[in-house]
Amino acid sequence: MTANHSRRVYDHVLDMLSSEENPTPMVRLNKVTGFKHTQVYAKLEWYNPFGAVKDRVAANLLRDGEERGLVGPAQKLVEPTSGNTGMGLAMLSNLKGYELTTPLSTEIPAEKRVMLRFAGANVEELEDTLCPAPGAPEGAIARAMEHAAKPEFHMLNQYENEANFEAHIRTTGPEIWRQTGGEITHFVSAMGTCGTLTGNGRFLKSKSPAIQVIGAHPAEGHDIPGVRSLRQLEQTQLFKPEEYDRLVEISDQDAYAMCLRLNREEGIIAGPSAALGLLGALNAIEDLPGQVVVVIFADNIYKYASSFERHFPDFRVVSSTPSEPSPKERLMDALLDNARGGDGTTEIDGLVARLGQADAPMLVDVRTPEVYEKGHLPGAINIPLAHIDNQQDQLPEDLDQEIVTVCNRGVMSLTGLLLLQSLGYRRVRSLNGGTMGWQEAGYSVAAPAETG
Ligand SMILES: Cc1ncc(COP(=O)(O)O)c(C=O)c1O
The missing domain is CATH 3.40.50.1100 (Rossmann fold)
Known part of the structure; x- marks a missing residue:
């Protein structure tokens, strides 16, 4: 043919x-x-x-x-x-x-x-x-x-x-x-x-x-x-x-x-x-x-x-063929569950009340730079999850400095919290609701040029 x-x-x-x-x-x-x-x-x-x-x-x-x-x-x-x-x-x-x-x-x-x-x-x-x-x-x-x-x-x-x-x-x-x-x-x-x-x-x-x-x-x-x-x-x-x-x-x-x-x-x-x-x-x-x-x-x-x-x-x-979690994944899940409960997290209203005060926590946005640039909490610095251990120069020397980790919704920021804790920071919390919850609550986000 x-x-x-x-x-x-x-x-x-x-x-x-x-x-x-x-x-x-x-x-x-x-x-x-x-x-x-x-x-x-x-x-x-x-x-x-x-x-x-x-x-x-x-x-x-x-x-x-x-x-x-x-x-x-x-x-x-x-x-x-x-x-x-x-x-x-x-x-x-x-x-x-x-x-x-x-x-x-x-x-x-x-x-x-x-x-x-x-x-x-x-x-x-x-x-x-x-x-x-x-x-x-x-x-x-x-x-x-x-x-x-x-x-x-x-x-x-x-x-x-x-x-x-x-x-x-x-x-x-x-x-x-x-x-x-x-x-x-x-x-x-x-x-x-x-x-x-x-x-x-x-x-x-x-x-x-x-x-x-x-x-x-x-x-x-x-x-x-x-x-x-x-x-x-x-x-x-x-x-x-x-x-x-x-x-x-x-x-x-x-x-x-x-x-x-x-x-x-x-x-x-x-x-x-x-x-x-x-x-x-x-x-x-x-x-x-x-x-x-x-x-x-x-x-x-x-x-x-x-x-x-x-x-x-x-x-x-959700994966349609769930596989048995490895011991490492089980440990990670347990750590995240632990962080999610208790005082591992902070709520948006609680954070708002503290911002602007002399002892306000440092905000660390753990998302990728591209997502961060689209809008982030005013004053938040960007250290993507993958770089937390090699961008330590941006973190405070004082291991007692209070830090709040932020992501889109408050999930990735829990991993950020664990990573920061593993570096020795004693007062880290993850923001429940993340940047999207922040906006939904009526607060505005900053673009890079406006970061304070
Ligand atoms: C999905 C998709 N849409 C649009 C375009 C744009 O086409 P052009 O490169 O001819 O401007 C591309 C180019 O790669 C593409 O991959």
């Missing part, structure tokens, strides 16, 4: 890569838009062979590198990634006999990191922001560049390589033009490297300059994998604001709420960045007859269980 796109029969998985003849589907949104006239279509990019919009980019980066003679047989590739480009590159590398190394941030969902290893990539995990930051000396981009300086490696560099947005000029843009019969009036996408927005924007405006190109981005300190805040975008070479008609900022809270609605009300298994893009569209576009909007839905929900657990605490799972 030969590849037959209308019957969806292919000779090789590479024939499944999207093109004008073999487009990813577009489906109209019927419930969540609230529009009567404007038609909004979601372009479902998880129908690409390796599960995301970035398969197009991975394929084009390799094609371009091969054509330029930069990528050859048994090539060692290195690419910093937030997961999806890595997945496309890993699978294509398997098919083409390349070896892929992907430095990435430990902030990326565990699902994506495991999946990349499963797909055969050498995953190097580093402390970096969710989206690799170009300037971070210890970050994924810097590590990739270190590798790339060695002659046997080649870095495709999706953050700067124009083959990234060209993928969309060659495939996504022409697909959309054809699928809408040239009636598209607005193109909308969430922004990471900006390949999607820049490439589609250029192609579609070349067909009809009146088409509006709208980019959606999250707020600073966000928790949506694959996309960048405005500050992070400004560090990205393929971000071309002069080519876009509108940029819209969307909060994590709104994006995750819309993600839930897309799944439950539309029956579309859209991931968080798809919801972010859709909200960008709904914020920027009016309900008028004749308008046809296309929003890129970059990938689906299956890589984001850990993100959903964070944003919807009710969905957290």
